[in-house]
Amino acid sequence: MSINQIVTPLDSAVLDSKEQYVFYHKMVDFVLKELIVKVQQQQLCNHQELTFFKQYCDLLLYSIEAMRIKYMYDEEDNMKVDLTDSGFPNYLEFRYLHNDLELRNEYIDRLQDTHSLKVEFLDTLLRKKEPVKKSRLFQASSVVYYSSVNQQYIFNRFVQGKIIEAPENSNANLMTSWSFYDVSNNRPYVCYMYFDYDGKRIEDQKEELYQVLKESADREMPLATMAYNIDRKLTKIFPKHIKRIDLGPLHNVFAKDENEITHAVLSGIGKKEIPLESYALSLKIDAIFSGDTFKEGGFFSKQTMQKWSDVIPQKYVFAPHRIIQLLHNKTPEVLNKLAKPPIQVADLKIDI
Known part of the structure; x- marks a missing residue:
């Protein structure tokens, strides 16, 4: 499989062969599992955050x-x-899965049973000596x-997690x-919120909290805006710390954007300096903390609001050793802005 065999209309790469589906799935599966291990080793998340992070990655892999x-x-x-600043499937693919599975029972009734299919395949392969x-x-x-x-x-x-x-x-x-x-950018995000509750039972306001998060924190936006919206809509909940992990882009042969790391990887693949399955993954962690409080609203409807710190952004890159060398040679100024030097992950090897 060469780069030229991957069809790229507009901003999407169309996978159109069994080999490409196997190739892409192995890559994403491998990269996310490596990421989970390295996030733990580098202590980018505490133990509880890592547990949730792994669960969300498992849903993505599934x-x-x-x-x-x-x-x-x-x-x-x-x-x-998605080709632009992502490397992950277009969001519509997840919608198609949901729509399909809504009609699961209807489709199953129309499908041939597995036993007869096995008999047919065996007869074709063993008796007729023909491919299925x-x-x-x-x-x-x-x-x-x-x-x-x-x-x-x-x-x-x-996807909502528990309190x-x-x-x-x-x-x-x-x-x-x-x-x-x-x-808009076809990337997954994982968020955490630490908060206090001014009430007896958080269960009394659980559904309202979930609804506010779904309405106000379900897309990429300035973290300060997200924090303010949550704080304003929940009068008995006082957010203290919000942390957001942005997974991606996944820089690989399927990408095509202006990102310098993507360009370096694609250039290396095109010149055959690195193998086709080479990759790097960018990850960004933003955090914001509350400090003092202030009153907002009219005389009869004043609400205590949090004053938020400046957002603390931290950028990371995960890549195999050979790719890190390549990036040091081609994009040193990008690597200098990272919170840590590029974090080494294992090489991916796929028989092509």
């Missing part, structure tokens, strides 16, 4: 595996990967897809997490 099964032998539709037709393979993959994929594990545009007690040494009593897939 969804991409479902896409692989869904599209592998489909001759009519192709999965699209792609249309029949699509039928088999559809059976696997609709019978095994669970809609509740698909990464949605907004729990904050870890020791936190500046608040409670914490919650959520994740969202931004529809």
Whole structure:
């Protein structure tokens, strides 16, 4: 598989062969699992944050595996990967999964049973000595897809985590997490909020909190704006610390943007200085803390609001050793702005 075999209309790369689906899935699966390990080793998240982070990554991986099964032998539709500052599937692919699985029972009733498919495939391969037709393979993959994929594990545009007690040494009593897939840049985000509650039972305001987060913190925006909106809409909840992790872009052969790291990786692949499966992953962690309070509103409706610190941005890059060398040579000024030197992850090896 060469770069020229990847179709790139507008801002999406269309995966249109079994080899490309396998290649892409192996890459994303490998990169996210490496990321989880390194985030823990580098202590970029505390233990509880890491647990939530892994859960959201698992949902993302589950969804991409479902896409692989869904599209592998489909001759009519192709999965699209966002090319611009992402490297992850286009958000619409997640919507398609949800829409498909809403009609799961209806589709299953129409599909051929697995036993008869196995008998047919064995007869074709062993007796007739012929390859199985792609249309029949699509039928088999559809059976696997609709019978095994669970809609509740698909990464949605907004995924809410539970409210729990904050870890020791936190500046608040409670914490919650959520994740969202931004529809404008097609990247996943993971957020954490540490807060105090001025009431007896947080369960009394749990649903309201969840609704506010879904309405006010479900897209990429200035973190100070997000913090203010949450604080203003929840009178008994006092946010103390909000942390947001931006996953991506994933710089790889499927990307095409003005990002200097992407350009360096693609240039290296094009000149055959590095293999086709080479990658780097950017990650950004923004944090904001509350300090003093102030009153806002009219005489009869004053509300205590938090004063927020400046946003503390921290940028990281994860890449194998050879790619780090390449970036030091081609983009040293970008690496100088990172919170830490590039964090080394393992090489990905795919037989092409």
